[in-house]
Amino acid sequence: MMAPAAPVIRVDGVSRWFGSVVAVSDVTFDVTPGITGLLGPNGAGKTTLLRMMTGLADVSSGSVKVFGQSVRDNPPLYQRMGVMSEHESVYGFMKGREFVRMMAKLHGMERIDEAVDRAIDLVDLADAQHRPMRTYSRGMRQRMRLAGTLVHDPELLILDEPLNGADPRQRVHFKRLLQKLAAEGRTIVLSSHILEEVEELADTVLLIVNGKLAASGEFHAIRAALNQRAYHVKVVCSDPRGLASAAVGLSSVDAVHVDPDGGVLILSRNVLDVQVELPRLAQAGGISLRRVEPLDDSLESVFGYLVEG
Amino acid sequence: MTTQLTAAAESGQPPVRTGTVFDIGYRSYTGEREGLNRSRLAVYKDGIRIALGFGRGGRAKILPWFFIGVLAFIGLIMAIVAGAANRIGGPEAAEQLPSHGDYYSIAAIIIFIFAAIVAPELLCRDRREGTINLYLVRPLTGGDYIAARWAAFLTITVAAAWLPQIILFLGLSMGDPDPIGYLRLHWLDIPRFLAAGIVMAAYATTVAMLVAAFTLRRAYASVFLVGLFVITTPFTIGMASEIGGAAGEWISMFNLADIPLYVVDLIFGKPSMLTKDIPAVHLPATTLILWYLAWTLIPGAVLWWRYRRLSP
Amino acid sequence: MMPNGEPLLSASTLTKRYGAVTALDGVSFDIHDGITGILGENGAGKSTAIKIFLGLVKPTSGEATVLGRNAHENAGVRARLGYMPEHDCLPSQVSAAEFLTHMAEVSGLPPTFARTRAADTLRHTGLFEERYRAIGGYSTGMKQRVKLGQALVHDPAFVFLDEPTAGLDPIGREEMLDLVRKTHREFGISVLLSSHLMADVERTCDRIVVLQGGRLVEAGDVGSFRKETETIFIEVDTNLDPLVAALGRRGISATPDAGGLLIEGRDESIYDGVRDALVEAEAPLRRLAPRRRALTELFERDREPDREPAGNGAVGAA
Numbered sequence: 001m002m003a004p005a006a007p008v009i010r011v012d013g014v015s016r017w018f019g020s021v022v023a024v025s026d027v028t029f030d031v032t033p034g035i036t037g038l039l040g041p042n043g044a045g046k047t048t049l050l051r052m053m054t055g056l057a058d059v060s061s062g063s064v065k066v067f068g069q070s071v072r073d074n075p076p077l078y079q080r081m082g083v084m085s086e087h088e089s090v091y092g093f094m095k096g097r098e099f100v101r102m103m104a105k106l107h108g109m110e111r112i113d114e115a116v117d118r119a120i121d122l123v124d125l126a127d128a129q130h131r132p133m134r135t136y137s138r139g140m141r142q143r144m145r146l147a148g149t150l151v152h153d154p155e156l157l158i159l160d161e162p163l164n165g166a167d168p169r170q171r172v173h174f175k176r177l178l179q180k181l182a183a184e185g186r187t188i189v190l191s192s193h194i195l196e197e198v199e200e201l202a203d204t205v206l207l208i209v210n211g212k213l214a215a216s217g218e219f220h221a222i223r224a225a226l227n228q229r230a231y232h233v234k235v236v237c238s239d240p241r242g243l244a245s246a247a248v249g250l251s252s253v254d255a256v257h258v259d260p261d262g263g264v265l266i267l268s269r270n271v272l273d274v275q276v277e278l279p280r281l282a283q284a285g286g287i288s289l290r291r292v293e294p295l296d297d298s299l300e301s302v303f304g305y306l307v308e309g
Numbered sequence: 310m311t312t313q314l315t316a317a318a319e320s321g322q323p324p325v326r327t328g329t330v331f332d333i334g335y336r337s338y339t340g341e342r343e344g345l346n347r348s349r350l351a352v353y354k355d356g357i358r359i360a361l362g363f364g365r366g367g368r369a370k371i372l373p374w375f376f377i378g379v380l381a382f383i384g385l386i387m388a389i390v391a392g393a394a395n396r397i398g399g400p401e402a403a404e405q406l407p408s409h410g411d412y413y414s415i416a417a418i419i420i421f422i423f424a425a426i427v428a429p430e431l432l433c434r435d436r437r438e439g440t441i442n443l444y445l446v447r448p449l450t451g452g453d454y455i456a457a458r459w460a461a462f463l464t465i466t467v468a469a470a471w472l473p474q475i476i477l478f479l480g481l482s483m484g485d486p487d488p489i490g491y492l493r494l495h496w497l498d499i500p501r502f503l504a505a506g507i508v509m510a511a512y513a514t515t516v517a518m519l520v521a522a523f524t525l526r527r528a529y530a531s532v533f534l535v536g537l538f539v540i541t542t543p544f545t546i547g548m549a550s551e552i553g554g555a556a557g558e559w560i561s562m563f564n565l566a567d568i569p570l571y572v573v574d575l576i577f578g579k580p581s582m583l584t585k586d587i588p589a590v591h592l593p594a595t596t597l598i599l600w601y602l603a604w605t606l607i608p609g610a611v612l613w614w615r616y617r618r619l620s621p
Numbered sequence: 622m623m624p625n626g627e628p629l630l631s632a633s634t635l636t637k638r639y640g641a642v643t644a645l646d647g648v649s650f651d652i653h654d655g656i657t658g659i660l661g662e663n664g665a666g667k668s669t670a671i672k673i674f675l676g677l678v679k680p681t682s683g684e685a686t687v688l689g690r691n692a693h694e695n696a697g698v699r700a701r702l703g704y705m706p707e708h709d710c711l712p713s714q715v716s717a718a719e720f721l722t723h724m725a726e727v728s729g730l731p732p733t734f735a736r737t738r739a740a741d742t743l744r745h746t747g748l749f750e751e752r753y754r755a756i757g758g759y760s761t762g763m764k765q766r767v768k769l770g771q772a773l774v775h776d777p778a779f780v781f782l783d784e785p786t787a788g789l790d791p792i793g794r795e796e797m798l799d800l801v802r803k804t805h806r807e808f809g810i811s812v813l814l815s816s817h818l819m820a821d822v823e824r825t826c827d828r829i830v831v832l833q834g835g836r837l838v839e840a841g842d843v844g845s846f847r848k849e850t851e852t853i854f855i856e857v858d859t860n861l862d863p864l865v866a867a868l869g870r871r872g873i874s875a876t877p878d879a880g881g882l883l884i885e886g887r888d889e890s891i892y893d894g895v896r897d898a899l900v901e902a903e904a905p906l907r908r909l910a911p912r913r914r915a916l917t918e919l920f921e922r923d924r925e926p927d928r929e930p931a932g933n934g935a936v937g938a939a
Contacts, residue, residue: 275905448698
């Protein structure tokens with residue numbers, strides 16, 4: 001393996017409290033290039049954490065370093081960052097292009113028009129750029145805001161629910177855009193509640209529950225680390241009862257349930273054992289396995305498990 | 310459907326014990342569904358509740374009840390002073406004092422401020438918070454909604470306009486050494502002040518609601534209305550006395566706070582103490598009435614039109 | 622309920638023009654009992670269609686009926702409809718109990734019944750002690766429940782739900798989708814669900830209707846759209862290479878894809894071959910399933926809207 005590169009964002013022992021309310025509690029993690037998903041229930045402290053990561057809020061303890069520097073009161077750092085927060089109104093009277101130009105000027109860019117053209121093309125809004133933004137649909141406004149966030153070609157993008165109001169086609173387009181940007185070596189932190197999309201996009205995830213970091217890292221690895229929890233797998237086969245009675249015989253199986261439709265549900269705390277034994281049992285019994293599906297494999301299920309505690 | 314789970318006792322004397330599980334799942338509604346009038350009535354009742362601050366804690370009640378209190382208080386004071394004058398100087402002295410016909414010119418500004426502050430509560434919030442959209446998808450049109458809200462506020466304003474007059478009348482009749490005699494002499498005052506109260510209330514309600522219909526913020530509506538009623542007064546009076554003559558009469562017609570008062574004067578047959586100095590009083594009765602109707606019916610029509618066209 | 626077979630909602634060459642813009646262009650479709658998803662890009666005509674069904678907007682031409690009647694001419698039919706808007710619409714100063722009671726009355730229920738229906742509806746949508754507090758203090762999840770509650774309190778035959786999971790965190794979203802399913806399966810109320818999240822639609826809807834550019838481009842069962850392909854997907858935790866080799870020895874070719882393997886061809890004998898290969902390679906089997914198409918694929922390619930709908934179950938031109 002190559003020597004690990006310095007992390008783009010380093011959050012170290014960060015806490016934030018407001019009087020007696022502890023919003024974020026002793027959180028430590030690194031963010032590296034690629035797409036990182038930031039997840040958590042409403043009120044878990046995600047927004048506070050994001051604000052601290054972008055330097056908009058101060059930490060109560062610990063430190064946040066972006067590109068190795070303190071992010072607080074460090075305007076030059078914003079040249080390398082693009083931040084898009086969840087709720088932000090735009091000036092309705094402004095034309096889309098004007099808005100992106102304004103963002104470019106705020107970053108003190110030169111050769112503004114080129115950059116603006118490029119950003120607007122990236123979000124595929126060239127046709128609408130000369131109309132005032134109040135005529136845009138919500139999804140279009142979000143995309144134009146994204147163009148404004150990208151116009152200065154930042155290495156680091158922090159996006160909070162960027163897809164609010166986006167329709168299915170816009171979502172597909174946006175996903176491809178993010179993947180392209182990540183492939184170019186950028187670092188993207190994406191906060192979202194739509195877990196099936198995060199599962200598709202993110203290389204790593206950070207899960208915040210009640211102000212604490214409940215899980216971090218690559219999703220499949222997190223899932224594997226949770227193998228001690230109850231594991232449900234649904235099996236469709238040629239002989240449900242036969243498979244069910246064989247499965248009950250395994251010491252790693254806690255329970256077996258046979259559905260009216262013939263599906264066999266196996267409950268176990270030893271994932272690996274079931275995964276290895278299932279084909280063996282089927283082979284021994286001359287049973288044909290048609291479908292094997294883990295029911296708690298999705299990011300959503302992992303999320304639910306970790307949030308419930 | 311109830312499911313009876315019966316645990317029967319063994320054969321012999323012990324009584325049969327039963328247990329029942331009741332179905333508290335979703336039930337369809339098979340009761341009566343009343344028509345449009347129930348919808349309108351619901352919006353009307355809600356309007357009354359909002360205006361008087363019911364169900365929203367103590368703070369919401371302060372302003373409306375304060376104004377109602379002030380209006381009633383003025384009537385009470387007038388009654389007490391008249392009673393005292395009667396005792397000291399006799400009925401002739403009492404006759405000189407302001408009475409029913411004068412009450413509205415004295416209290417007009419209070420009624421208008423009351424409307425300015427409370428009427429927007431009935432309209433602005435629903436549009437600002439988006440609740441109006443939930444009304445519009447019910448068996449109710451925008452027109453039904455505004456009619457019900459208007460009726461609710463009118464009811465309250467009429468009641469607030471009648472209460473002090475009733476207090477005044479009771480005060481005057483009981484302060485008189487011969488109450489029955491007073492009643493027989495002055496009973497005409499009753500239908501007069503009832504009608505006058507409606508004239509005042511209709512104007513205040515309609516104008517206040519019209520302004521509230523065009524802004525989402527209650528405070529803007531209230532400030533605008535107070536400005537409208539309070540500021541036009543010195544402005545037009547000043548200009549009217551400067552210019553004088555027929556032009557002056559017309560200019561003073563634009564004193565919005567006085568428009569219904571001319572009709573009140575006509576109802577009582579003579580200009581009140583405060584309006585007799587206004588040049589407009591000299592204009593013919595039909596002009597004054599038509600002017601009032603223009604300033605009440607046209608705003609009402611615009612108000613109706615505004616809400617009929619609302620769409621989520 | 623509707624007499625057997627008759628649609629709950631029906632659009633017939635429905636057209637709506639706003640000046641030069643055509644929001645709906647001769648659209649025809651029927652919606653029956655069940656949970657139907659209505660999909661389409663922003664500006665495709667979904668909200669216009671819904672507003673026309675609710676009787677709030679008059680079509681330029683064509684006809685739209687709800688429960689057999691035209692809601693624009695006959696406002697009374699709205700007493701049997703419910704609508705859960707996407708945007709904020711709840712009064713902040715009133716409690717949920719009071720608000721639902723009031724809304725029930727506005728829908729025509731007598732006051733005593735309005736009160737009891739409100740209480741029951743709050744229970745069914747999962748609002749308990751908080752129902753007596755002002756709505757302004759509620760969390761997003763609770764507010765969404767109140768929004769759904771006011772759509773259901775008068776026992777409608779049909780409800781329109783517009784982005785019901787907007788703003789909800791994953792757990793709230795799952796709870797809301799449960800409520801949507803419950804609305805049909807337990808309460809017997811049919812649903813038209815408008816959503817941009819295909820996963821929501823896949824999890825709740827039986828049928829879908831897709832609009833684009835003001836025209837109908839798809840209509841059919843979700844099951845048919847997501848029908849299984851001829852490809853099997855296998856995922857194992859380790860020993861992938863030995864597995865590929867073992868499959869090869871049995872004449873089964875496998876291509877790597879998304880952390881697993883894709884195997885073409887689905888005749889019966891393949892399954893046993895796969896099973897035996899798994900045992901031989903000692904590969905721990907995590908997943909074995911036929912690939913299903915996702916609804917998002919409807920939006921992944923550029924589509925030309927057809928004049929006629931693509932027909933029940935069939936997907937339009939590839």
